Amino acid sequence: MEDRFSVHGGGTVGRDERETVARGARLFEAAQAVVVDHGRAAEAVRAALKPLHDAEVKRELDAIPVARLQDVTEGRLRLGSVEKSGLRSVGEVLEAGPYRLRQIPGVGQRTVDQMLAAARRLSEAAHETVAVHIDVERPEPRTTALVMALHVLAEAGPDARRAVDKATVLARRLDPLLADARLALGRIRMLLAGQEKKARAWAAVAGIRSLVDEAERAGLPGLFAQASVDLLRGPATDIAAWVDFELRSAEYYSLLAEISGRQPDVAAAEGFLPDEIAERVRTQHLDDTHRRVSLRGYQAFGARFALAQRKVILGDEMGLGKTIQAIAVLAHLAAVGQSHFMVVCPASVLVNWTREIEARSALRVTVLHGPDRHLAFADWKARGGVGVTTFDALRGFPAPDRGEVALLVVDEAHSVKNPKAKRSQAVAGWAERCERALLMTGTPMENRVVEFHHLVRMLDGDLADSLGEGDARAGSVGFRKAVAPVYLRRNQEDVLTELPSLQHTDQWEELSASDAEAYREAVAAGNFMAMRRAAYMAPEKSAKLDRLREIVQEAGENGQKTVVFSYFKDVLGVVREALAPGESASVPLFGPFTGSVPAGRRQRIVDEFAAVPGPAVLLAQIQAAGIGLNLQAASVVVICEPQIKPTIEHQAVARAHRMGQVRPVRVYRLLATGGVDERLVRLLETKTRLFDAYARRSAVAEASPDAIDVSDTELARRIVEEEQARLGLADERLTAAE
Template identity: 70%
Template sequence: MGRSDREAVARGRRLCGAAQGVVGDHARAVEAVRAALTPICEGLAERELDAIPVARLKEVTEGRLRLGEVERAGFRTVRQVLDAGPYRLRQIPGVGQQTAAQTVAAARQIADAVRETIAVHVDVDRPDAQTTALVVALHVLVEAGPEARRALDAARALSDRLGPLLDEARPVSSRLRLLVAGKPGRKRALGAAAEIRAVTGQAERDGVPELLAQASVDLLRGPATEIAALVDFELRSAEYYSLIAEISDRRPDPAAAEGFLPGEVAERVRGQRLDDTQRRVSLRGYQAFGARFMLAQRRVIVGDEMGLGKTIQAIAALAHLAAEGQSHFMVVCPAGVLINWTREIESRSRLRVTALHGPERQEAFADWQGRGGVGVTTFDALRGFPPPRGGEPAMLVVDEAHYVKNPKARRSLAVREWAERCERVALLTGTPMENRVAEFRSLVEILRPGLADTIGDHTGVAGSEAFRKAVAPVYLRRNQLDVLAELPALQHTDEWEEPSARDEDAYRKAVLDGNFMAMRRAAYAHPEESAKLNRLREIVAEAAEGGLKVIVFSTFRDVLAVVRDALASDAVFGPLSGNLPPARRQQLVDEFAAVSGHAVLLAQIEAGGVGLNIQAASVVIICEPQVKPTVEHQAVARAHRMGQVRPVQVHRLLATGGVDERMVRLLANKSRLFDAYARRSAVAESTPDAVDVSDVALARRIVEDEQARLSATGGSR
């Protein structure tokens, strides 16, 4: 009792004041964003409502509303009805009070629905005053980063805890007050002072005062210049859009964000705590759910569509485990993305990372064993390391996990051996099944052999809905359209070209030789007269005029060499191929992204379509159709992904009358199978085996059909 109690209360009051200051500073920063966001959303809503005809109001009232007089009076759109209001509508002859009120009510219902679906897009090439003001306001919160969010959570908790205690401890501030408080009052006041001492002491030991002070500095920092804010937006657009969704409360549909998991699984995942103290990045709601899914379910497949941040979700799960005291983690990935993984771990977390690759990988592995952290290695290198002892590493992450779908492959056996000895395993893949449900089942078998046995072929026959329900304990998948409202438009165009005479000659020779691969690239055999190459030049020239970056994908290195010669530009990078060391691949992508304005990156589709982030590009050219539809999906997703700020145009070059036509037709079934079983969709229309076409069988069928057709037609297409 006495001075020490008064000092404890004074310290508590200062800490509470700092906490309340952070809450207020954050609220003002959020309010500045809302003030900039509201007119943009209202303007977008008004334009949408201006495009909706009055007749749509009948749908809201199931046809009961009579709008003939309203339309004859000149009202054409829902917005005009809202602007008029019930008073003006009642002035129309034949429109009574009830009809006017119902008409406006129906219009407001549509307006509410429109406002819920508004998606704000920032055009970085042509920013207007309103969106620029929004980006400037958002910049304060983005710059403050996840540390400010952590400070805000701590500030709210402290304010809620200390506020009532400080009120109760008020008599401690002077001896006179303490005397007149009476015995019960003194007891309560002294008890509150003791509790305040404990709370402030713990906060000081945790470094909370310093956290609050830094957050206040960050939140009160003056706004950036418009140019600086727009440049930062282009670099970190995902963080800006995440804040827009949060502040405007336009989050994705909860069921979609949770992958349409059954209620009992979703509830368990929601209850999983997620510690962010070892993490340097904020998560979107669906990403936090994905990290919790990995932790709660322990052995899982995260099959999110490309571009939704599977890497970040895995890092968040690793950071949580590190915060709980776990020390060793392993990431296995293709060589081409090893550098990307090490960069992401370093920049997005406080975890130590070691690349276990190259000639000194055994020494690096020994160092990782001794010091801990995240080891990042390749499928091939993993085979050379001794399997772990039970329980270590704390989590095994396998990126591009469809690489291990063949249970007999050596890399699959190595991953399986490690997985058997790890308590937690996360298989990451945007393409969990390419040809057969059985391939997906082989991934499940790595995680839970017992569950794999229950989802045999009969589950596939039962249809996609039964399949997803059966694998729910281990499988989470979300699609871009369900959770990324701000993603720029993706425009696919099939560019059908009539082959030239020289194209025809090269194609006929390839068919007669029975050479499927030569058939696929015959359109580039004579560059000077190639119809596809001419169209590719036109697309690149159009992109150059607009200052847009282009990626050109092909399966074949000789096709990419032809393209490089045809473009003959200093702004052409690559080709990025599977033969390049991982460091050189990433360097090419970085150099391509660093160019100001137009540039072209050439890439083999299997090498450039896996793992790398190429958001700098907004035009994608695919030189020939692919045997596996998912290869094209992956390649396009390298550019059209979270963080992209411009619309993405995809041009697939196709030649009429030959192998391209047959591949497009036959592979449509494979794409439909993937949609039914790996994506969320209606019940499958047929069993998986009914539409499966293996790569070898497809090639043989096309060659034989084309040989027969050319023989019957005398060689013409």
């Protein structure tokens, strides 16, 4: 150190040192500025949110009867005289206050104190649980103010959040160094300082130089400057903010949850994993360098789970952003030096996956599909990036060397639960050779719990062997605990407080004479599938079709888009004829969207449907459109007939009622009385309860998985026989055609 001071004239500083400290000071000011600018934007959101939240809390408290105060105090209060005085709700009790309450005959000070204490406890609970829903159908000044405040942060995007995080860390490191380096800026002070202070000053200058050089290499000065500009730029108009909210509502609600601190229950967001696994996941680093989208807390946890556990099943309910979580994992692995990744998905969502990766990350995407797929595969192997292919195409590609592919993502993984299927074997081979595997499915089990074991076996054979049948029979809690090392599932109701309401309505219709005749003929022939669609075979007198027209007409009058689902192509043809725009009707009609429509065309149909500025109708085969596509432009869903598997209906509805939906969703299921529909509805209710017990969280599941181990063919045969007996056709030939 003596030599160094002699170079600088006994410890004085030169131009380089002063410039270094000046650069550090400028960077510190820029970092502080972006943090302040973000804080100001966030405070504007909180200020706009408060009156809306207070109003929601008041509505909640006004709806709670005074009698609930007895429950809170375990029955100690006597409230008869309070109710007689005209105070009917907890909200009115709080508004009345202690003076007015004390004026009620028979109410003493102790009762007033207890009553208000209980009311405040309910008020505190309401403040914690009540969520603000932004109604796009009825915008008013207060919600417009909130949307405009959120628009500033949404437009700034994830780069602003990244800038704030990096600025906070950088400012914390620079602050003490700049304080110590100030001594080196004064010639006299430096000459008079002791050796220890001089040494600290020179060390601070060196530290500042290192931090500034590192920040400039990472492009932080530009990041901070751009973020501040974006955060100070308001929306052009309130209309622009509302339009952007409709397009990107999921991002707006994510920001709202972050700023308000109203995050979902931690245990629910973490899928109720055992503590030791949850803690390991929490400490997993998640690099966002190559990611262009912000994550919600539960989504970040899901990505960390996949990284920490290496080979997993992400079984989040439909609409929670499994694709975004997968992209976050891909982006992290790319940031830490990995080069090759593979996504396998149904052909119907190939285009969607490609779009999402390109839009949400900086990763290179190669589509491995179509006649040139082998050339594309060779290019992907040579250059790296994310290969996106289909289950069938994957079978034609050579399995990778061990460690060559950093991550295999399998979308709609329930499609490969049958270990005897070639597509399942191909996926299993790749999963074994890849360093990490992420199987994604909102429906990990449809008919048999045992099929779930086959997915687990692709990831961890020892764990699959250890499960056995006993874990399932022990009930869902034991089952979920046993598979926790590889399985994470969260439900919408637990983590998406802002999701609009979902209302299911079963529309029961009496068969017309023509419907009944078609149904009887189908039963006599033993044709199960004909029985299911008999209600549409005489369109001019079809009771179901009449009701469908009414629903679509009502939705159109309200400016709403409708998706009509059926299992059968010919039913969709009948519906199209019935809904086809004529001279008196002008609602655009799209589809039918069936399994035979090419993958690229499917996405275009959905895009065209969403782009229509007013009402529109999309006709879709339920097993084709119920997978992977986003239909949140629609707020009315019609299911033409009940399905054999409850998961098919769940998937279809979740295409509309998902993160990003801004309107309440109404689901109508068209049912005919007295026949196959009634039997299928009872069957669906039983299957749904069992699905909830094992695939969802539940503490009271004792049913055996054997109860859902019934094939579709056997079910069809059973229903046909029962219907033939009911209609007096038992002597007819009994065949259950599929």
